[in-house]
Structures are given as structure tokens and as C-alpha cells.
Amino acid sequence: MRVLMLFEYPSLNGGEYSFLAHAAVLQQRDCRFLAAGPPQGELAAALAQRQIPLHPCSWRHADQRRFSRTEMIEHLVDLVQQTEPDLVHANSLSMARWLGAAAPRLTIPCVGHVRDIVKLSKAAAADLQPLSRLLCVSAATRAMRLEQGADPERTQVLYNGVDTVRFAPCDPADEQHHESTHEQAAANGRDQAGRALRQELGVPADVCLAGGVGQIGMRKGWDTLLQAAALLAPDALPVQIVLVGERHSQKDEAIAYEQALHAAGARLARPALFLGRRDDMPSLLRAFDLLVHPARQEPLGRVLLEAAASGAAVVTTEVGGTPEIFPPGTALLVPQDDPPALAAAMASLLNDPPQRLHQAAAARQRILEQFTDTRAATNLEVHYRSLVAPCD
CATH class of the missing domain: 3.40.50.2000 (Glycogen Phosphorylase B;)
Incomplete structure (x- = not known):
């Protein structure tokens, strides 16, 4: 054919x-x-x-x-x-x-x-x-x-x-060289990716990585994420916001939006890091403790599939096709344009590592069953x- x-x-x-x-x-x-x-x-x-x-x-x-x-x-x-x-x-x-x-x-x-x-x-x-x-x-x-x-x-x-071998908690090449269970290999893979990214970015080992991935534009809701990050309680687990993606639009309002994001990110207690375009998405998603996706519109976010397959816990908005990916127990879904709700969901997982790991494992199983x-x-x-x- x-x-x-x-x-x-x-x-x-x-x-x-x-x-x-x-x-x-x-x-x-x-x-x-x-x-x-x-x-x-x-x-x-x-x-x-x-x-x-x-x-x-x-x-x-x-x-x-x-x-x-x-x-x-x-x-x-x-x-x-x-x-x-x-x-x-x-x-x-x-x-x-x-x-x-x-x-x-x-x-x-x-x-x-x-x-x-x-x-x-x-x-x-x-x-x-x-x-x-x-x-x-x-x-x-x-x-x-x-x-x-x-x-x-x-x-x-x-x-x-998504390719659930490429997007997985452990690099497939590394898993083949270790005599360990799949669960141990996954944990080791995510730990290794996290250490490597923290070293690259100069982030201390005790700071959680909360990543956002997508185009820099209003539709993705990055302003909501930065507002939510500013609301996290000072005594909460330390978190580093990492945004991956670039702006495609050349319109004045799109340029102004990106500039406003950088300004808001710089005002955080731990300034947000903007990485631009990256070609190492599998290792980045393995490294994130939390994938935060505050989109205002999302037909069926590919990055959500990739992050869940990679073993990252997900906090996202209940818009478009996102609830079709994540039934209860596989991710935390919040209303769009609601920084307090987003901050609360982030804090609940950042402060509860066992629950974060449990949710991430359930999300990966969901991807393996329905979205390969x-x-x-x-x-x-x-x-x-x-x-x-x-x-x-």
C-alpha cells in the first residue's frame, strides 16, 4: 500500500x-x-x-x-x-x-x-x-x-x-548491562538522569526538578505555572522550575509573553531555568521528578504521553483530551488558569515521594496498555x- x-x-x-x-x-x-x-x-x-x-x-x-x-x-x-x-x-x-x-x-x-x-x-x-x-x-x-x-x-x-522503549524510566542500553530487576533498573535510570541534569544546571541534589515542556505561547499556560511556583510554601520541598521549549510565533504579543515569562521566572526564590529547544527529551523526562503541564487547550498532549512513559509524575490541567489519558490515580488534574490549585497539586506530590512514585508507575502502566x-x-x-x- x-x-x-x-x-x-x-x-x-x-x-x-x-x-x-x-x-x-x-x-x-x-x-x-x-x-x-x-x-x-x-x-x-x-x-x-x-x-x-x-x-x-x-x-x-x-x-x-x-x-x-x-x-x-x-x-x-x-x-x-x-x-x-x-x-x-x-x-x-x-x-x-x-x-x-x-x-x-x-x-x-x-x-x-x-x-x-x-x-x-x-x-x-x-x-x-x-x-x-x-x-x-x-x-x-x-x-x-x-x-x-x-x-x-x-x-x-x-x-x-509513543515509543515506550525510548521513553522509559531507564535508558534501554543501560538496562541491558545491569543484572537487576526492571523496577531497580527504572529507579537507577531516573536517579542517574536526575543527577546528570542537576549537575548540568547547577541544581543541588536535594532540590526537586519540576519540568514543563512545550512551545512558549499562551496556549500552554506557562504563566500559570510560574504563578503557582510563587505560591509554594517556603517550607515545602525545594523545587527548581525548568522550562523546555521555544517560541515559534513572531507576533508582538507572543514576544511580549515570552519576555513576561522570563521576568516572572527571575522573581522566584529559585529562579526558573529556560532551556530552549533540546534534543535529549528522553533523558530530560527521566530526570524530572514532576512534569507540570498547565495547558489551556490540549487535544492529546504528546509530551504527557512521553512523560508518563518515562516515569515522571504528572500534574496537568483537565482540558481537552487529557482526561482520556489519565484516569483517576494516574495523574493530578486541576482546572485551567488556577494557580492555587496547581500549586497545591504540585506540593502534594513534591512532599510525598512514595505517592509520587506510585502515581508515576500507574501512569506508565496506562501508557503501556493504551498508548504505545x-x-x-x-x-x-x-x-x-x-x-x-x-x-x-
């Missing part, structure tokens, strides 16, 4: 990482992927590393003007004629909209992926209707689409999955094969 994937941007974010995780599994079966998207950038490099051919498409004119609706439809029709796939899969909501607009002129199944909880214009919602399948990353995301008239039978939930990359890829393959006749 030959699948053409459509990508709008050259960057690697949650949606792109999710596709790469699926592809790693399905390439071992008989799925052959090819991609269309920007010819340079992190995504192009990752596709080349996985030997996925890339058809260069910037979706813009040479002067960087975006294609018009008519031009985008014509471009997609020509692209499908040139590449001759069995199925086309748009990896984001915006690309799904354009694929849906072109679908009536195509003779193969068209799949769109919805990774955002947003209310669409009537025109955008109508563009999605011709798609053969609309895959939503959570039931919350699906509910939003159904509210705007999407067909219930063609609109289905496909949860993201193999499970997600297999479910995606079921959708593909229900739409495409089996290859000879």
Missing part, C-alpha cells in the same frame, strides 16, 4: 513526531510512505533518515504568497496524478481542509488528521466533509468536529502512541485497509 502524506510546515512538532512513530512500525509491514512538503528543514531531514521520499512542495509562490484555494486544489490534483498513491493522508487540520476541497476530483481515499480543538468557519468545516475518513487524536477533538456537522461514521478517534506506538500504528493501518483494497 502506497500512502502519500501531506505536510504544511518544515518543522518537527507533535503531529510530525506522531507520524514518524507510526511510519517506523508500518514500514516494517507493506506500507510504503512518500511525503509532500517543504524541501528543507527538520522534517525533511527526519524523512530522509527514515528513507521516506519527499516530493518538494512549499504550498506557496516564489514570492512566498500562499496558494489561493483554486491553486491549492489544482496543485493537489496534479500531485496525486504524479505520485500515484493508493491513499492520501493530510497530517494536519489545515492540510486536511485543502485535501477535502480537492477530494471530489480524486479517485482514491482521502484521510485527514485533526490534532487541534478549534471551532472552524462554516466554509472550513464544509471542506472537510468530502474526506473518506477524519481521524481525531481524542474523543474531545472528535466531539468538536461532530458539533460542526462532521459525519459520525467517517469521523473516528485515533490516539497517538505499535498500538497506534496498528489502529491506523486498520483505517487504511478499510479504505484501500488489499494489495496483491
Whole structure:
């Protein structure tokens, strides 16, 4: 089965990482992927590393003007004629909209992926209707689409999955070299990662690491985290706030928001550390005693899956698809935009190491049962094969 994937941007974010995780599994079966998207950038490099051919498409004119609706439809029709796939899969909501607009002129199944909880214009919602399948990353995301008239039978939930070997309490290479139980190896792995990060950052050994991971933007709620950190009682267990991520938007309000975060972080008793973009996420997540995710909107946070798989206890907001990841006993969920509630949840786990470890273990088991990359890829393959006749 030959699948053409459509990508709008050259960057690697949650949606792109999710596709790469699926592809790693399905390439071992008989799925052959090819991609269309920007010819340079992190995504192009990752596709080349996985030997996925890339058809260069910037979706813009040479002067960087975006294609018009008519031009985008014509471009997609020509692209499908040139590449001759069995199925086309748009990896984001915006690309799904354009694929849906072109679908009536195509003779193969068209799949769109919805990774955002947003209310669409009537025109955008109508563009999605011709798609053969609309895959939503959570039931919350699906509910939003159904509210705007999407067909219930063609609109289905496909949860993201993570590599639970790469994202694990212990580096798999280290675990193989130790004659110890899995639980001992996990504890040793997290202790080792924690010591290494504390040494790198100059954080004392008796200070807990509370990390936040994601884009620097209002939607992620980092201002709420810093307000909560300022409310932690002075006699509480010492904590170091560590934020990992970068700002993508160049808008004035986004720049001002980032500047305000740095100012608020500097005012904490132990100033927050901003690490920017990092390429060592598995070891970072192992090192965190607590992953704090105060998002105002979250369809199904990939970092939540990765953190739970890595053995970090999680405090997060009860928004979007997050409750679908964490049933009671696997994480602490609080209302959004509520610094006192967030501070109380953080303090309860920081001051109770046994409960923190128990919750983290329950969360990892939840990921192993429901959110592995193999499970997600297999479910995606079921959708593909229900739409495409089996290859000879």
C-alpha cells in the first residue's frame, strides 16, 4: 500500500513526531510512505533518515504568497496524478481542509488528521466533509468536529502512541548491562538522569526538578505555572522550575509573553531555568521528578504521553483530551488558569515521594496498555485497509 502524506510546515512538532512513530512500525509491514512538503528543514531531514521520499512542495509562490484555494486544489490534483498513491493522508487540520476541497476530483481515499480543538468557519468545516475518513487524536477533538456537522461514521478517534522503549524510566542500553530487576533498573535510570541534569544546571541534589515542556505561547499556560511556583510554601520541598521549549510565533504579543515569562521566572526564590529547544527529551523526562503541564487547550498532549512513559509524575490541567489519558490515580488534574490549585497539586506530590512514585508507575502502566506506538500504528493501518483494497 502506497500512502502519500501531506505536510504544511518544515518543522518537527507533535503531529510530525506522531507520524514518524507510526511510519517506523508500518514500514516494517507493506506500507510504503512518500511525503509532500517543504524541501528543507527538520522534517525533511527526519524523512530522509527514515528513507521516506519527499516530493518538494512549499504550498506557496516564489514570492512566498500562499496558494489561493483554486491553486491549492489544482496543485493537489496534479500531485496525486504524479505520485500515484493508493491513499492520501493530510497530517494536519489545515492540510486536511485543502485535501477535502480537492477530494471530489480524486479517485482514491482521502484521510485527514485533526490534532487541534478549534471551532472552524462554516466554509472550513464544509471542506472537510468530502474526506473518506477524519481521524481525531481524542474523543474531545472528535466531539468538536461532530458539533460542526462532521459525519459520525467517517469521523473516528485515533490516539497517538509513543515509543515506550525510548521513553522509559531507564535508558534501554543501560538496562541491558545491569543484572537487576526492571523496577531497580527504572529507579537507577531516573536517579542517574536526575543527577546528570542537576549537575548540568547547577541544581543541588536535594532540590526537586519540576519540568514543563512545550512551545512558549499562551496556549500552554506557562504563566500559570510560574504563578503557582510563587505560591509554594517556603517550607515545602525545594523545587527548581525548568522550562523546555521555544517560541515559534513572531507576533508582538507572543514576544511580549515570552519576555513576561522570563521576568516572572527571575522573581522566584529559585529562579526558573529556560532551556530552549533540546534534543535529549528522553533523558530530560527521566530526570524530572514532576512534569507540570498547565495547558489551556490540549487535544492529546504528546509530551504527557512521553512523560508518563518515562516515569515522571504528572500534574496537568483537565482540558481537552487529557482526561482520556489519565484516569483517576494516574495523574493530578486541576482546572485551567488556577494557580492555587496547581500549586497545591504540585506540593502534594513534591512532599510525598512514595505517592509520587506510585502515581508515576500507574501512569506508565496506562501508557503501556493504551498508548504505545505499535498500538497506534496498528489502529491506523486498520483505517487504511478499510479504505484501500488489499494489495496483491
